Amino acid sequence: EAEVAQSPRYKITEKxxxxxxxxxxxxxxxxxxxxxxxxxxxxxxxxxxxxxxxVDDSQLPKDRFSAERLKGVDSTLKIxxxxxxxxAMYLCASSLFSQRQETQYFGPGTRLLVL
Amino acid sequence: TQLLxxxxxxxxxxxxxxxxxxxxxxxxxxxxxxxxxxxxxxPVLLVTVVTGGEVKKLKRLTFQFGDARKDxxxxxxxxxxxxxxxxxxxxxDSGTYKYIFGTGTRLKVLA
Numbered sequence: 001e002a003e004v005a006q007s008p009r010y011k012i013t014e015k016x017x018x019x020x021x022x023x024x025x026x027x028x029x030x031x032x033x034x035x036x037x038x039x040x041x042x043x044x045x046x047x048x049x050x051x052x053x054x055v056d057d058s059q060l061p062k063d064r065f066s067a068e069r070l071k072g073v074d075s076t077l078k079i080x081x082x083x084x085x086x087x088a089m090y091l092c093a094s095s096l097f098s099q100r101q102e103t104q105y106f107g108p109g110t111r112l113l114v115l
Numbered sequence: 116t117q118l119l120x121x122x123x124x125x126x127x128x129x130x131x132x133x134x135x136x137x138x139x140x141x142x143x144x145x146x147x148x149x150x151x152x153x154x155x156x157x158p159v160l161l162v163t164v165v166t167g168g169e170v171k172k173l174k175r176l177t178f179q180f181g182d183a184r185k186d187x188x189x190x191x192x193x194x195x196x197x198x199x200x201x202x203x204x205x206x207x208d209s210g211t212y213k214y215i216f217g218t219g220t221r222l223k224v225l226a
Contacts, residue, residue, distance in 0.1 A: 004157075033214070042119075042203050042216030043158070056213060091157050103148065104205075104214060106157035 002026040004107035006092050012113045018080035021110045025074070025094030033104060034067055034077050035091040043091055049075060082114045118142075119204055119217035127223045128194055136189045136220045138204035147187045147206040149178055158203055161189075194224045 005024040013019050025032050030051055035043035046065065048056040051072040060067065064083070069075040079086055089111050093104040122137045138147065146165045150158035162171050164180035164187060171178045175198075177190040187204055204217040 006157075040201070040219065040221060042205070042219050044216070045213060048213075089155075093157075103160060103163060105160065106150075109155070109157045111155065 004092055004094055004105055006090075006107035006110055008110055009108060010111050010113075012115065013082050014115050015084055016081040018078065019082050019112065020079075021077045021090050021092075021112075023075045023077070023092030023107060025092070026105055029094035029096050029105075030072075031095045031097060031102070032069055032075050033093040033095075034075070035093065037089040037091055037109070039089075046077070079112075082112075084114050087112055087114045119206065119215055121202075121204060121217040121220045123220060124218065125221050125223075127225065130195055130224055130226050131193050132224075134191050134194055134222070136191075136202050136222070138187045138189075138217050140185050143184045143209060144206040145184070145209060147180060147184075147204055149187070149189055150203045150205065152201040152203060153199075158201075191222075194222075196224045196226050198222060199224050 004026055007022050011019055032049040034046045036046050037043040046060045047067045049069045052069050065079055067077045089109045091109045092107045095102040095104045120139050126134060128134055146163055148163045149161045151161055152158040162173055162178045164171060164178055167180060167182045167184045169180045175192045179188045191198055199222060202220045202222060208215055
């Protein structure tokens with residue numbers, strides 16, 4: 001069964017350092033999402049891609065966060081510089097299309113700890 | 116922006132008990148999904164409900180979508196320790212198509 005891949009699974013960094021997360025969606029899925037999840041809460045959307053284009057990055061802290069999906073397949077989320085408050089689980093999800101009823105499939109996530 | 120409120124926020128029960136988790140909104144959703152998330156893992160889709168009044172069953176789990184498509188419930192019969200996890204409802208905002216997650220219900224089933 002096809003899955004969304006993410007790496008690394010865990011990342012520990014010091015504040016002010018740069019970190020990057022990678023996501024490979026299910027093959028053929030045009031839409032890719034990056035979420036941030038604080039422990040015990042629901043995920044919060046950071047950015048949504050349709051192919052290689054950003055369709056929603058309204059919740060992305062653009063002063064320190066950036067995301068790209070250059071060839072419309074895999075994607076990278078970067079934080080520079082990392083802050084203590086960035087400690088969270090970063091989830092990637094993909095869906096076939098961006099239609100209303102389209103199901104999103106999630107990867108295992110990257111747990112980030114900023115010291 | 117539509118909000119999805121879940122209740123209860125936390126639930127700790129004994130193995131074999133029944134429970135119901137609620138997901139409520141003041142707005143209409145075209146569909147709702149339920150996920151279960153285990154610690155350190157991503158959410159795993161359990162079910163999608165689309166039609167008002169729809170009931171779906173997944174083994175011991177029963178999902179219902181409200182007639183007005185503003186609320187949903189998840190009922191677990193004879194809970195088992197393997198049901199432990201964070202249960203999330205989610206759905207697409209009818210205006211922006213942004214996918215919104217509920218506040219979550221953390222369930223712990225004790226053996």
